Amino acid sequence: MLYGSIEAGGTKFVxxxxxxxxxxxxRESFPTTVPAETMAKVIAFFKKFETELxxxxxxxxxxxxxxEESPTYGYITxxxxxxxxxxxxxxxxxxxxxxxxxxxTDVNAAAYGEYVFGHGKGLDSVVYYTIxxxxxxxxIQKGQFxxxxxxxxxxxxxxxPHEDDSYKGNCPFHGNCLEGMAAGPAIEKRLGKKGADVPESDPFWTIEADYIAQCVYNTTLMLSPDVIILGGGVMKQQHMVKKVHEAFTNLMKGYVKTPSLDEYIVTPALEDNAGTMGCLALARKVALSA
Structure with missing residues (x-):
């Protein structure tokens, strides 16, 4: 028996x-272009394993x-x-x-991967962000999204907005939402280069950490999860976790006692495999319950 995984991202399908x-x-990946082109490659990939799938x-x-009761269930909307x-x-x-x-969703799948195999294994409540x-x-709460x-x-x-940040935000809907202020395109439009090319010493990273810490602060007070996992390309900057820990501590001001930050605010144990592993685990779950 084989289980299939489709991690359908805005840039590529895995x-x-x-x-x-x-x-x-x-495993294979294809650029996300238009449905007729991308889905033809997806279907061709799985046809090779159809008898065992x-x-x-x-x-x-x-x-x-x-x-599931909706007439457009299963649609991208x-x-x-x-x-x-x-x-x-x-x-x-x-x-x-x-x-x-x-x-x-793609981020739910990544959350599920970490819940089954990664930093969420054995825990009741897991939150995953991709930045x-x-x-x-x-x-995820007790196995359910x-x-x-x-x-x-x-x-x-x-x-x-941080007091040292004059940027108004990249989101066409909300301006200064988390995505509008902290996602990769917002970094590039603000600084004129990709985050990967911004040195660790750049003071911008303190601003970025503040925005991510606000997200963690809000999540902590709303959901009190056992762990908050921060994935995505921005969090591949190795220095960011420590900066987020410091900014979160400053924001929370001791109001609630969380688990140790080294265990509470973490990057994915599965790294770039979280989404694929989550989709495989969901495929197994749905197959066994069918």
């Missing part, structure tokens, strides 16, 4: 299959429709990627493969 122990056996997990960029608006993702896969399909090209967040009328859009929480 497809993989894993065995019963969820060990990754094969028993379930597929999809973690997709969004917004997406997560409600009002995404800014115009070619993908109102695209029936789950329907397209079900036309080709007669196996159960798990469907969630990269965009900012997204997912939360925290959702309501839709999935969370935590990356668009409003934050207080």
């Amino acid at each position: 497809c993989a299959v894993g065995n019963e122990d969820l060990e990754i056996l094969h 028993v379930g597929i997990g999809i973690g997709s960029f969004g917004p997406i429709d997560i409600h 009002s995404t800014p990627k115009l070619a993908w608006q109102n695209y029936d993702f789950v329907g397209a896969m079900k036309k080709e493969f007669s196996v159960p399909v798990a469907w969630t 990269g090209t965009g900012v997204g967040g997912g939360a 925290v959702e309501g009328f839709s999935h969370p859009e935590m990356g668009h929480m409003l934050i207080v």
Whole structure:
């Protein structure tokens, strides 16, 4: 038996299959262009394993429709990627493969990967943020995604601009939301270069850490999770975790007692594999419950 994983990001799709122990056996990635082109490559990838495939997990960029009773369940809905608006993702896969399909957001999938295999293993409450090209967040409570009328859009929480930051924000909807102020494109538009090219000594990183710490502060007071995991390209800056710890401590001012920050505010144990592992685990879950 093989389980399939589709990590559908705004820049690229990562497809993989894993065995019963969820060990990754094969993986390929394709640029995210238009549905006809990208999905043809996705389907061709899984056709090679069709006779052994028993379930597929999809973690997709969004917004997406997560409600199974909805006529547009399985659709990517009002995404800014115009070619993908109102695209029936789950329907397209079900036309080709007669196996159960798990469907969630890309950041929920990463959260689930960490919940099953990483820093969330054995814990009841896990929150995962990805801070990269965009900012997204997912939360898990006792094995279930925290959702309501839709999935969370935590990356668009409003934050207080830093006193040394005159930038007004990159988000066309909210300006100074977390994504508008702290995502990769906001860094590049503010500084004229990508975050990876900004030296550790640059004072901007103190501002960035403050914005991420505001996110962690808000999350702590709203959800009191066991762990908050910060992924994405921005958090690959090794110095950022310590800066976020310091900024969070200054914001919280001892109001609530959290776990040790070295265990409470962390980067992903699975690194770039969190989404793929989460999708495989969701594929196994949906296959076993079918």
